[in-house]
Amino acid sequence: MLQRILGVAATAVFLVACKGGDSSSGGASSASPGSGGSAPAGDVSLNGSGASFPQPLYAKWIEAYQGQEKRIKINYQSVGSGAGIKNISDKTVDFGASDAPMSDEQLGKAGGKIIHVPTTLGAVVLTYNVPGAPDHLQLTPEVVSGIFLGEITTWNDPKIASLNANAKLPAQKIGVVYRSDGSGTTAVFTDYLSKASAPFKDKVGSGTSVKWLVGTGANKNDGVAAQIKSTPGAFGYVELAFALQTKQPVVVLKNKAGKFVEPTLDAITAAAAGAAAKMPEDLRISITDAEGDTAYPISAFTYILVYEESTDAAKAQALASFLWWGIHEGQKLGPPLHYAPLPAEVVTKAEARLKLLKGAGKPLLAGK
């Protein structure tokens, strides 16, 4: 009988323990037997969440980094940039990730001073399905904006034809496809169009989701890519990797310097290099519509967000070392996954930011 009572009580205690056990820091250290909670030599577990765009690269980084640092365990959840910013502001993760830098208002709401570390570069490309059209249609931002505002509606519009003298374009309707879910891709694309076209800024504006005037929505990059591929006359925007993987034709876009530039990794890195001189100290910058003859204009940084000061020295040290590794060795893992590496100027600037990181009051990367 006593046994039964004890059993019930034990069950209750167990259940209570389960309910209380989801605090982010407690789980990992208590799970490894024999390691004290604050032992510096113990295993370190880092949790991050945020942007889905760099997720494949971060997964590769984590795999490679854990291979060489056996004591460090890193988890990354791609929950979206907005959720990543929210999580790091609420301190429910050790690092956040976002495609767009945090706004001043968001930084003000965070639980401490946050550092932006640019990790890699991506681009948004325009892709189309026009029977008989060449693989690299040339367009200007004015024409792209005209199409997305519903002012240019057929493929044989003189504004398109005059830019592509040798192409035979059909009298087909342009079927605009946009992202129906909120996304960094939409944010980068609309940010670019708002800079490059005054009418677009006026009528639509920029954000992770906007109120489109024409077109149909598709879900995620792969949804947009699939819809364009299956619909003759379709025109839309996707991340570079998705256009390359589905081998869709991409638009060669006129940049700020007036040159038509194909979206390649080199052209994206060039856009970042062109913007590096103007980068503010905190590295928060939009590099769409960048200067430079070879710069592809719809390029963007993606960032990891960390607190400058941390009380957990072991964790902070592991995170700082991981990020340092990421902006150096990690860059080589980008190109095979269609991420453009950071230009040298930006790496130098990111190094300076990482050196600010402190754990329990001590600088973490003093020796670098």
Added chain:
Amino acid sequence: MRREVNAGDVVFRGVTMTFAAVIVAVLIVVAIALAVGSKETIVSDGFKFLTSTDWNPVDGRESFGALQFVWGTLLTSFLALVIAVPVSLGVAVFLAELAPDWLRAPISFVVELLAAVPSVIYGLWGLFVLRPIIIKTVAPGGNSVVLASIVLAIMVLPTISSVSREVLRAVPNVLREGALALGATRWEMLRTVILPYAKSGITGAIILGLGRALGETMAVTMLIGNDKTQMVTSIFAPASTMASIIANEYPEANGKQLSALTEIGLLLFVLTLALNIVARLLVWRVGRLPGGAVRA
């Protein structure tokens, strides 16, 4: 000895009661969290939120009107019921009244199995099997209200048919025997005696199905086309529902947009809760009728 048993019972009762209380607490906490999260737009937009169809989350020109999403939710759910109710009732009547014993168990099993299929599978099935058919026949755009509604209908069918079947089975046998003894055919017995008796229970079953249709997210988001700009007038056009707009925009939302999405969540929560309460009341009413004990 007896006393010790009681001690165990007391602990056990305490533990189970705690769990029951946790459920209620979770419900209340969810409601409070939603209300707090949507405070910003409740205060700034008030009833405009329910009457406007202008949804624009762009910074500096924010406008949050959710009427088209409420409309999309009601339209898809209603259409799903129009398709699902006759089929479900047919299944329920067949299983409760007409099916031979050896067929009853396997068919019930298969119908209830429909409820166990994850909604993403329904979404994929809709996308790859049903969508091409819809494109060739009624809606050239493919993703549309009608596509989402057909898939929703299949998803709510097991709920409605199994609850209705239980309600029909609860109709006392004396009524059946009486009707047949008076010379009624099987159809007349069903129409004049059994269905009227089971009416409110079946209504409850339909409302339970409606509750499922209102909140369905994954499959609907994959199929409905996600047009956020207007109240659709054609069922062959794309639209958005309350659940689909949340699924689409929540991950990247911040500031006022987040508050507006949370308010849609609150609205959906209230709507579903109200419908479930109505359904419970209707099912209980059937249980209280003379001789009609219902297990639903």
